[in-house]
Amino acid sequence: xxxxxxxxxxxxxxxxxxxxxxxxxxxxxxxxxxxxxxxxxxxxxxxxxxxxxxxxxxxxxxxxxxxxxxxxxxxxxxxxxxxxxxxxxxxxxxxxxxxxxxxxxxxxxxxxxxx
Amino acid sequence: xxxxxxxxxxxxxxxxxxxxxxxxxxxxxxxxxxxxxxxxxxxxxxxxxxxxxxxxxxxxxxxxxxxxxxxxxxxxxxxxxxxxxxxxxxxxxxxxxxxxxxxxxxxxxxxxx
Numbered sequence: 646x647x648x649x650x651x652x653x654x655x656x657x658x659x660x661x662x663x664x665x666x667x668x669x670x671x672x673x674x675x676x677x678x679x680x681x682x683x684x685x686x687x688x689x690x691x692x693x694x695x696x697x698x699x700x701x702x703x704x705x706x707x708x709x710x711x712x713x714x715x716x717x718x719x720x721x722x723x724x725x726x727x728x729x730x731x732x733x734x735x736x737x738x739x740x741x742x743x744x745x746x747x748x749x750x751x752x753x754x755x756x757x758x759x760x
Numbered sequence: 761x762x763x764x765x766x767x768x769x770x771x772x773x774x775x776x777x778x779x780x781x782x783x784x785x786x787x788x789x790x791x792x793x794x795x796x797x798x799x800x801x802x803x804x805x806x807x808x809x810x811x812x813x814x815x816x817x818x819x820x821x822x823x824x825x826x827x828x829x830x831x832x833x834x835x836x837x838x839x840x841x842x843x844x845x846x847x848x849x850x851x852x853x854x855x856x857x858x859x860x861x862x863x864x865x866x867x868x869x870x871x872x873x
Contacts, residue, residue: 685769687851687864687865687866690861739861747795747855747861748793748795748855749795749797749805749861751804751805753802753803754804
């Protein structure tokens with residue numbers, strides 16, 4: 646089955662540690678995204694990537710980093726510079742060209758808690 | 761940047777009744793897409809319905825339908841015959857191409873038995 650896999654589902658981190666959230670898709674989509682979800686805030690874009698070896702900052706990129714070495718993979722690193730990292734993180738993908746409806750396909754999310 | 765406004769942070773509806781969730785957006789584009797996503801307690805985001813701006817006919821998917829008013833930049837979701845499984849957060853999403861994607865802040869819908 647085609648889809649998006651995020652891991653781990655739950656992650657605990659001590660202050661000052663970097664952590665990496667994994668996102669893998671087998672939908673052959675060019676575009677991939679990372680969103681952060683906080684209560685009452687909706688979904689806010691952290692980073693997105695349109696193509697391998699290219700990515701762009703979203704609205705709240707500070708304290709985060711990404712890489713896109715393979716089409717299928719778009720890992721997100723939450724660095725110690727992120728002041729309030731406890732949140733729910735969603736990875737998504739969408740096709741780049743026609744039939745490009747802009748529809749997003751989501752993973753199941755990762756819950757990060759800083760202790 | 762585009763803005764998407766969902767003016768109802770929380771709503772409730774009796775089981776089997778009808779409820780309408782509102783969404784307005786700001787854009788200067790003529791061609792774009794609008795979506796409603798559902799996020800149940802499992803937190804998996806599920807596409808409910810989509811509307812292409814160039815289509816005048818309102819989209820429908822079983823019990824879900826939209827009222828798309830392009831001139832008013834309004835995109836409301838109507839849920840008929842509400843079921844307990846409809847309890848979820850609902851997000852309105854505006855999209856123009858792959859990369860101009862803007863979410864509203866969501867409406868928490870509770871279906872009451």
